[in-house]
Amino acid sequence: MIKKIESKTIFCIIFTILFILYNFNVNAETSMEDNVQAINYQIGLNESDGSYWKQITGDGFEKATNLASRGIAIYNEELYIGTQNTKLPKIIYDRYPEYADIILKMLPNILPKILQYNGHLKLLFQFKHLLKPKTVKSFFDLVVSASDGCEIWKYNYTTDSLTQVVGENSITGMNSGFNYTYNCLAGTMIEFKDKLYVGTWSTPLGKTENGKRNGGEIWRFNGTTWEQVVGHIAPYTNGGFGNPDNIGIFDFIEFNGYLYTGTMNWDFSQKGGCEIWRTQDGLHWKKVVDHGFKPFMSDIDKKSGVTNTYCWRMEVYKDYLYAGTFNSLDKFKGNLGMGCQLWRTKDGITWEKVDLPNGDGFGEKENYGIRTMAVYNDELYVGTAANLLLDKGFEIWKYDGVKWTPVISDEVPGAKFTDIEYDGFGNPLNKYAWSMTVTSDNKLWIGTANGKLVNLMEPISSGCEVWCFNGFQWEPIVKDGNNEKQSGFGNLINEGARSIIEYPAGSGNVVIGTFKLNSTRLLFPREGFDLWMRIK
16 A cells, blocks of 8 residues: 555655654644633642742643744733644645555654664755655645644733633634744744734744745734734735745844844755844834855855854843854755854944854854853853754853853863763753743743754653752752752653743743653654743
C-alpha cells in the first residue's frame, strides 16, 4: 500500500517532520459556555518567604494546540497573553487519510536511518536542491496550514479571571489568528501611546512560495476593538511590510518617541535577512535596517556570509537602542551557526556593530542568537541562545557601555562544568536564556529553554528552570532539588519558561508561561502550555 504514495508526498512528510522538529500538537476541539474561563488552581506555599504559586492554566486555556505562551504585556492593568498554536498531524490526516496512519507509524523508524548518514543538517539542506520546485511548494503547503490560529487572553488580578480577546469565543468578536489561521503566533506585545500592539508570526516555518501567505502582521487594540496596522487589510502597509518573507514580527520597543519592531526573514539571498521598522503613529512605518544589517557591515562580515535572520531582541540602554540577532545558517550550507551579533544606534537610522568579547557569539559560534536583554543595576544583561544540537548551554554577559563581564559562561574565572556560573547554570541542556525580566524589588529573573535534539527528532529534556538574581547570588526557583518548584514545574514536558513578566506592576509577583514539549509519544501530544503565577 505504501508504494502507491507519490514520492513528493513522502518528501513532504519527511521534510515537514524535520523542520517542525518537536512542535507537534493534535487538534483538540474545545467548547466554552462563556468567554470568561474559570480557573482551577494548584496552589503551593513556599514557607521560606511566604510566597506561593498559583497555576492559572494547565492546558493552553483548555486548548491542547496552544502549545506555548508567546507575547505577554500589561495593558489597562490587565495581563495579556498570546499563544503559539500548532496542529500539524491533523493536516496530515486531512490531506492523506488513506495513508496517514501508515506514514506516521513509519516515520520514527525511517528518519533515524536517513539521519545516520550525517549528524547535522548539512546533508539535508543540500538534499533539498534535488527536489523539484513543485515538491518544495507542496511541503510548505502542508506546513503553513497547520494551525488553528493564535489566541490572546487577558487575566485580571483583582477579579482573578481569564477572558478571551482573540479566539473563537472572544469578547471582541475577533476570531483565532485575527481571522487568519496562518497567524499561528501572537509573538510580541507592547503598549504604545495608549494602545496595545501585537505582532504575529504568519506561518509555522520559514520562507515559502505559498501565494496565500501575507507575511507577519501587526494589530492594535484600544480596549474594545482591534485594528490592523500592518497586513493585507491595513490602510497603508501590507503584511511583512510588503515582503512576505518577513514572516515574523519578533520584538517591539519604544525609543525616543518611536515604536520599533524587528522581523524574522528566512530569505538567504543577498536581499534577505531581518529588517527593523519604526513608526510614530502606528500606521505609517519606515524601514531603518535592511538585509540583516548588511548596509552597515564590514567587508569581512559580508564575505564571511553573516546571515542575521532574526532581529531577536531589542533593549534601550544609556541613550542607545540595542538590537541582538540570530546569526543563522549561511544559505543552508550546513553551518551550525556563525555567532550572534549586537548592534546599536543613537538616532534610529545609523547603526554600528558592538564588539563582543572574542568576536561574534562571544567567541563561540554555537551562541548563534541573542535571545534576551534587560537593564539591571545600570548594566545591560545579554542572554544567548545556544545551538540545540550541541552539548553547550546558553551564556549571560553584562555590559556597562565599555566593558563586558561574563556572568553565566565558561569564561567566568574558575567556573567548573557543573557550577552555577558555568554555561546554562551548569546544565548543558539549558540551551536558551529564553525569558528575562527585572522586578520592582530589584531582582533579575531568567527562564530557560531546556532540551537537546537527538537525531533531529526526539528531544531530551530535564524540564525548564527559573532562576532569580539579587545582585550578589543566584537562587534556583524552579529546578530539581530543594527548591520552590521542581524542573518543568514538576512536568518534564514543560521544556521552556517561554514568557515572564511582573504582574501587577510594582507587586514583585511574576507570571511565567511555558512551552510544552509533548515528546513522550512523537506526534501525539496531549496538553497545552502552563501559566503560573508566583505571589509574594
